[in-house]
Amino acid sequence: MRAMTEQPEWEGSLNTRRVLPGLIRSANLSFLTETGRAQLLASGLGRVIDLRNRQERQIDPAPFTGTAAYLNLPLLPSGNPALERAGQAATDNGASYRAILDDSGNHFATVFGAMLDAPPGPVLVHCHVGKDRTGLVVALALELAGVARGVIAADYAETDRHMQGVYSTMLARQGDPQKRRQLAAFLVSREGDILSALEYLDTTWGGTAAYLEAFGLTRDEQRRLIARLTKEPQ
Structure with a gap:
């Protein structure tokens, strides 16, 4: 399967693209104009998952807080000394991502569970710029969906252009x-x-599917999630 590159037409949106029929990635939705917010709400999304923490949301308030579709699930655990030390020691994104994977497995499983349990409609996932936390979630989803790694990497690198x-x-x-x-x-x-x-997931956990299973997202749930995310819109 190949990733998609459709650009949803929401005024003011940044780094926004549909990567699977049922999965959209984006930067912080506070970049949307009032018109863009109305366009997003009218687009039939099943769920908006905000991966940011509370401090980030205070600086850039989530525009859809209080709506049925909005769910805040911070990906990075707060007050985790091991993760904080690893983040400080990281010299590039790759090292940072490996540290996040080591310490946030339960959070990844929770995010994917929320995608699976979402009401009908595509799922949108975002953090601040839509590169790191969103990039990891999307990469794992595309990997589960059987998208070639070269395509996954190209989608990740696309963020620099935006x-x-x-x-x-x-x-x-x-x-x-x-x-x-x-x-x-x-x-x-x-x-x-x-x-x-x-x-890193290959060598440390035996792959993405095994990693998520270790933190409670069963193989059956993973299959149902990918069936949902890859289903073409009617």
Whole structure:
């Protein structure tokens, strides 16, 4: 199966694309205009999964809080010293992703369970810029769906084409030159970074399916999830 590249027509949306018939990825939905928000609500989504934490949501409030479709499921566990130390030690996205996979297995299983249990309609998943947390969730979903890894990597790298303006703003806000350089090293989507995450699951867990099963998402649930996400719209 190949990933899709359809761009939903929601005014103001950033880094938004349909990667499977039933799965859409995006950056923070606060970028949407009022018209874009109305367009999204009218598009028939079954669920919007926001992977950000509470602090991020206070800075950029989720525009669909309180709607039936919206669900906030932070992917990164708060107050996890091991994850925090690994994140500080990481020198590139690949190392960061491996640390996230080590410490967030239950969170990934919860996110995929929420996709499976969602009301009818496509599922949209997003974080802040739609690169790291969203990138990992989407990569795992595409892997389960049998999408070639070269296609998964190309979809991940596509984020760079959409987010340069946001990256520039983030860097401009960082006054410390050293911290700015450190941040810049992570504001890039190299194909090898997402591939290294999938390869890490191969060598450490025996693959993505086994990884998710270890944290409670059964093989039957995985099959039903992929059937849902790959079902062509009527």
